[in-house]
Amino acid sequence: MINKYDSNHESSDREAKTFCEFFAGIGLVRAGLEPSGWRCVYANDVDSKKKELYENRFGCDDRFHLGDVWNTSEVLDRIVDRPFLATASFPCVDLSPAGHRRGFEGEHSSTFFGFVKILAALGERRPKLVLLENVTGFLTSKNGADFKAAIRSLSELGYAIDAFTLDAKYFVPQSRPRVFVVGIDRDLEAPGAIRANATDWFGEGFDRAIDRADASIRPRRILPLLRSIDPPPELIAFHIPKPIATIPPLVDLIDLDLDQKWWDEAQVQKHYLMMNDKHCAIVDRMIAAGESFVGTIFRRKRGGSTRAEVRFDGLAGCLRTPRGGSARQIVIAIDRGVLRMRWMSPREYARLQGVGDYPLVENEVQNLFGFGDAVCTPVIRHIDRYILTPVFDHRSNSIEPGLAGGESDQRPEDPIILA
Numbered sequence: 001m002i003n004k005y006d007s008n009h010e011s012s013d014r015e016a017k018t019f020c021e022f023f024a025g026i027g028l029v030r031a032g033l034e035p036s037g038w039r040c041v042y043a044n045d046v047d048s049k050k051k052e053l054y055e056n057r058f059g060c061d062d063r064f065h066l067g068d069v070w071n072t073s074e075v076l077d078r079i080v081d082r083p084f085l086a087t088a089s090f091p092c093v094d095l096s097p098a099g100h101r102r103g104f105e106g107e108h109s110s111t112f113f114g115f116v117k118i119l120a121a122l123g124e125r126r127p128k129l130v131l132l133e134n135v136t137g138f139l140t141s142k143n144g145a146d147f148k149a150a151i152r153s154l155s156e157l158g159y160a161i162d163a164f165t166l167d168a169k170y171f172v173p174q175s176r177p178r179v180f181v182v183g184i185d186r187d188l189e190a191p192g193a194i195r196a197n198a199t200d201w202f203g204e205g206f207d208r209a210i211d212r213a214d215a216s217i218r219p220r221r222i223l224p225l226l227r228s229i230d231p232p233p234e235l236i237a238f239h240i241p242k243p244i245a246t247i248p249p250l251v252d253l254i255d256l257d258l259d260q261k262w263w264d265e266a267q268v269q270k271h272y273l274m275m276n277d278k279h280c281a282i283v284d285r286m287i288a289a290g291e292s293f294v295g296t297i298f299r300r301k302r303g304g305s306t307r308a309e310v311r312f313d314g315l316a317g318c319l320r321t322p323r324g325g326s327a328r329q330i331v332i333a334i335d336r337g338v339l340r341m342r343w344m345s346p347r348e349y350a351r352l353q354g355v356g357d358y359p360l361v362e363n364e365v366q367n368l369f370g371f372g373d374a375v376c377t378p379v380i381r382h383i384d385r386y387i388l389t390p391v392f393d394h395r396s397n398s399i400e401p402g403l404a405g406g407e408s409d410q411r412p413e414d415p416i417i418l419a
C-alpha cells in the first residue's frame with residue numbers, strides 16, 4: 001500500500017522514515033523529529049483544543065485523528081503501511097506528585113495500555129522503534145510496579161528496552177526532567193549500543209557501561225528496576241552523550257518591555273508578601289543595589305497557606321498546565337530598583353519548550369494548556385540524533401557500525417528558536 005502522505009514513496013524494499021505520534025497534543029514530538037526527515041503519517045489525541053493548535057502549526061489534513069486511543073479498530077483503520085517509529089508521551093496526571101498518584105489504576109495514565117493494544121493489533125505492521133516519554137514519577141509510581149508493567153508489555157511485543165532520563169535544562173532555561181523509554185525490535189541492529197540479556201553472564205559489561213555513563217542521564221536506580229522485571233526483558237543501552245548546547249539565558253526568553261501585562265502595585269505587593277523571609281531579603285538586596293534580575297515564581301501551598309517561591313538559579317520551573325491558576329508561572333523582574341511581576345505569556349512558554357516561533361491561537365489559556373503539557377522539542381532532537389535516526393539509517397547499513405551515537409559523533413546541539 002502506498003502511503004498517501006509520502007509523495008516520494010520509497011520502493012517496497014526500502015522502509016520509509018515514517019512515524020505515528022500518539023498522545024500528540026500540540027505536536028512537539030513531531031516538531032523535534034521532522035528536521036531530520038521523519039514524516040508523520042498518523043497523529044492521535046482526544047483533545048480538540050490541542051488539535052486546533054496542532055493543525056495551526058502543521059496544517060490541516062486528515063492525519064490528525066481526534067479520538068480515544070482505546071478505539072483500537074478506528075486507529076488501525078487510519079494507519080497505513082508499516083510506520084518505522086511510534087511515539088507516545090502518554091498522560092502523566094496519575095504518575096506525577098502533582099496528581100493523586102493513582103498510577104496505572106488511574107484512567108489517564110493507563111491509556112498507555114490503549115497504545116500497547118494498538119501495537120499488538122498492528123501485528124506484522126508493528127513499528128520497529130517505540131519512544132515513550134513521561135515524568136520521572138513514572139519510575140516510582142506504585143513503588144516501580146507501574147514502570148515494570150509498562151516495560152513488560154513492550155518486551156512481550158518483541159522489543160529490547162533502553163530507559164534513561166533527560167532534562168530540558170540542558171537545552172533551555174527550564175527544569176523539566178523526563179523519563180524516556182526506547183523499544184527496539186529485537187532483531188534490528190542498534191548502532192553504537194550495548195546489548196545485555198538480563199540473565200546473561202556477559203551482563204556485567206553492560207552494567208559497567210551504565211555505571212560509567214553520566215548519572216543525570218542514567219540514574220543508578222533504573223537498572224535495578226529493569227533487572228527486577230520477571231520475565232527479564234532484553235536490555236540495550238544506547239550511547240547518549242550529555243548535550244553540549246549553548247543555553248540561552250532566561251532573560252533572553254522573557255519580554256521586558258512595558259507593553260507586557262505587568263501587574264499593578266497591589267498585585268506585586270501581594271506576591272512579595274507571599275515570599276518567605278529569605279527570598280524577600282534577596283529581592284530587597286537586589287533592589288537596593290540597583291541590580292537587574294529576571295526569574296520565575298511558582299505559587300505553592302505550604303502548610304495551609306499559599307507561598308510565592310522564587311527561583312534564583314537562572315531556570316524557569318517546570319511548565320505545567322494552568323489548572324486552578326496556581327500552576328501558572330509568574331515572571332519576576334528587577335530593573336534599576338523597580339520590582340515587576342506578571343503571568344508568563346504563551347510566547348514565553350513556547351520559547352521555553354524550544355519552539356519560539358510556534359503559531360499561537362487567540363485563546364491564551366488554550367495556548368498555556370498546550371505548551372504546559374508538551375515535550376521540550378530539543379530533547380526529542382537529541383534522542384533522534386543519537387538513537388532514532390542512527391537506527392533507521394543503520395537498518396540499510398548505510399553508515400558504519402559503532403560510529404552513530406559514538407563520542408566522536410558528538411556535535412553541539414542546534415540553537416533553539418527564540419522568535
Ligand SMILES: C[S@@+](CC[C@H](N)C(=O)[O-])C[C@H]1O[C@@H](n2cnc3c(N)ncnc32)[C@H](O)[C@@H]1O
Nearest residue numbers: 023024025026028045046047068069089374375
Ligand atoms: C503529555 S500530553 C502529550 C503532549 C504532546 N507530546 C505534546 O508535545 O504536546 C498527553 C496527551 O494525551 C492526550 N490523551 C489523554 N487521554 C487520551 C486518550 N484516551 N486518547 C488519546 N489521547 C489522550 C491528552 O489530550 C494530552 O494531549
